[in-house]
Amino acid sequence: MLTTFGQDLYFADGPAVSFHGFPYPTRMAIVRLSSGKTWVWSPIALTEDLAVAVEALGPVAHIVSPNKLHHLALSAWKMRWPEAAIHAPPGLVRKMKGFRFDAELGDEPDRQWIVDIDQVVFRGSFAMEEVVFFHRVSRTAIFGDLIQRFPDELATGWKGTLLRLDDLVGPHGSTPREWRWSFLSRNAARAARQRVLDWKPERLLIAHGQCADREATHVIAEALRWI
Numbered sequence: 001m002l003t004t005f006g007q008d009l010y011f012a013d014g015p016a017v018s019f020h021g022f023p024y025p026t027r028m029a030i031v032r033l034s035s036g037k038t039w040v041w042s043p044i045a046l047t048e049d050l051a052v053a054v055e056a057l058g059p060v061a062h063i064v065s066p067n068k069l070h071h072l073a074l075s076a077w078k079m080r081w082p083e084a085a086i087h088a089p090p091g092l093v094r095k096m097k098g099f100r101f102d103a104e105l106g107d108e109p110d111r112q113w114i115v116d117i118d119q120v121v122f123r124g125s126f127a128m129e130e131v132v133f134f135h136r137v138s139r140t141a142i143f144g145d146l147i148q149r150f151p152d153e154l155a156t157g158w159k160g161t162l163l164r165l166d167d168l169v170g171p172h173g174s175t176p177r178e179w180r181w182s183f184l185s186r187n188a189a190r191a192a193r194q195r196v197l198d199w200k201p202e203r204l205l206i207a208h209g210q211c212a213d214r215e216a217t218h219v220i221a222e223a224l225r226w227i
Contacts, residue, residue, distance in 0.1 A: 125182040
């Protein structure tokens with residue numbers, strides 16, 4: 001169920017979910033923190049096999065969503081691990097008013113994972129802001145929806161045409177065009193992009209499309225050139 005992506009970093013692919021009629025693949029990441037506990041990013045649909053695999057890594061301590069769209073499985077994960085802290089990105093607390101979050105994510109890492117993970121918020125969009133993370137020991141940048149990069153063989157038919165029009169196909173990928181347009185002020189996003197590039201990530205782990213196990217700094221710079 002879990003694939004190793006780097007030292008103390010794992011991912012799992014989940015079922016496709018419908019977004020505006022388009023079947024989007026899903027992917028989550030898990031970091032085994034230096035404390036021995038685990039940090040879960042963008043949880044996918046929970047199955048018993050997945051739960052067992054996750055528990056084998058260590059106690060689930062933190063569950064985070066990178067943006068306000070990645071929330072569909074939060075309730076199931078909270079029910080399975082009620083002691084885990086749930087961290088909300090900008091906009092999700094307002095969207096899920098009946099759900100209790102333990103903290104909101106900002107530009108500074110929580111003290112429980114600051115040794116292992118850095119983070120920054122891409123601000124300036126009236127539609128949605130995203131928190132991007134950096135796993136230090138594996139040199140991996142972790143993006144939710146800001147970078148999507150689908151292989152050519154999957155970009156077929158009219159849906160493939162839409163992906164190509166949004167520059168989401170190929171080795172660099174990009175951000176969906178309508179989301180790009182929502183960044184009316186890009187100064188904060190440019191600063192966030194520079195902070196990510198200053199991390200000098202070697203790997204890129206994303207929720208939708210192909211990850212990159214090398215030259216991630218270049219891939220990210222090209223994918224976010226529009227900022």
